[in-house]
Amino acid sequence: MAGAVAIAGTRRVDLKTKLLTLFVVATNVLGNFAMSWGMKHQAVDLGLSPLAYIRLIFTPWVLLGTLLLILWLLSRMTLLGWADLSYVLPVTSIAYVASAVLGKVFFGEQVTWQRWLGTAFIVVGIIFVGLTAANTTRQESAR
Amino acid sequence: MKWWMVGTIVGSTVLADLLQSFEMKRHMVAVEDLRPGRLAGMLRGLAQRGLLVLAVFFMAISFFAFMKLLSVADLSFAVPVTAASVALETVLARLVLRENVTALRWAGALSVACGVALLAM
Numbered sequence: 618m619a620g621a622v623a624i625a626g627t628r629r630v631d632l633k634t635k636l637l638t639l640f641v642v643a644t645n646v647l648g649n650f651a652m653s654w655g656m657k658h659q660a661v662d663l664g665l666s667p668l669a670y671i672r673l674i675f676t677p678w679v680l681l682g683t684l685l686l687i688l689w690l691l692s693r694m695t696l697l698g699w700a701d702l703s704y705v706l707p708v709t710s711i712a713y714v715a716s717a718v719l720g721k722v723f724f725g726e727q728v729t730w731q732r733w734l735g736t737a738f739i740v741v742g743i744i745f746v747g748l749t750a751a752n753t754t755r756q757e758s759a760r
Numbered sequence: 761m762k763w764w765m766v767g768t769i770v771g772s773t774v775l776a777d778l779l780q781s782f783e784m785k786r787h788m789v790a791v792e793d794l795r796p797g798r799l800a801g802m803l804r805g806l807a808q809r810g811l812l813v814l815a816v817f818f819m820a821i822s823f824f825a826f827m828k829l830l831s832v833a834d835l836s837f838a839v840p841v842t843a844a845s846v847a848l849e850t851v852l853a854r855l856v857l858r859e860n861v862t863a864l865r866w867a868g869a870l871s872v873a874c875g876v877a878l879l880a881m
Contacts, residue, residue, distance in 0.1 A: 697784045698785055698787075724835060735879035741868075742868040746865050754857070
């Protein structure tokens with residue numbers, strides 16, 4: 618009975634980790650996209666002035682991107698408590714692939730064969746890491 | 761300018777991730793804490809943890825450097841090239857955080873790093 622409870626608990630942890638990983642990836646991709654859209658459609662030369670960056674944050678697309686990236690930051694922080702850093706980093710790298718695809722579709726950016734090959738490497742890497750345990754330091758974690 | 765921004769992003773991201781991973785494992789956030797009614801309390805708790813505040817500071821540096829990079833480079837260059845931190849952070853996760861990085865995970869991290877290098881070409 619105790620074993621059954623433990624297994625059910627483990628499955629629950631796995632599911633919540635997967636769902637949170639999806640949320641982390643979605644907020645990252647959409648946040649980067651909104652940020653990039655906002656940056657491409659502003660005509661101001663930013664230079665290195667912090668004030669110019671702060672003003673830019675309050676333009677609609679950059680603001681939306683910023684809010685999504687704040688959600689990404691908080692959800693990723695939570696995910697780092699539930700899973701290894703060496704698991705989270707490669708698995709959430711699918712966001713890089715999605716960003717490259719969005720860059721091609723919406724901004725007409727050139728995606729060369731090297732970039733598609735790079736995308737394939739990233740996907741293979743994610744599959745490899747996805748086959749490993751999400752948290753290898755659980756016993757040592759304070760909970 | 762472009763590569764200075766990439767270096768700044770990677771360096772500050774590595775520091776931020778190590779600090780976050782270390783601190784969040786010391787005091788994990790439970791699923792129940794993510795409910796809307798308890799979110800404010802959870803955020804207050806996070807804001808009182810010094811290492812997390814330091815991590816957010818490094819992330820802010822990374823964020824502003826990323827904004828600058830987006831203004832001078834393609835999105836399909838800017839996002840992948842900053843993933844160069846993956847390989848570096850996997851090594852540090854093993855050495856500093858004592859994570860059990862298996863052969864399969866090393867292979868995956870290396871594959872991702874190769875992919876990032878190709879994307880940046």
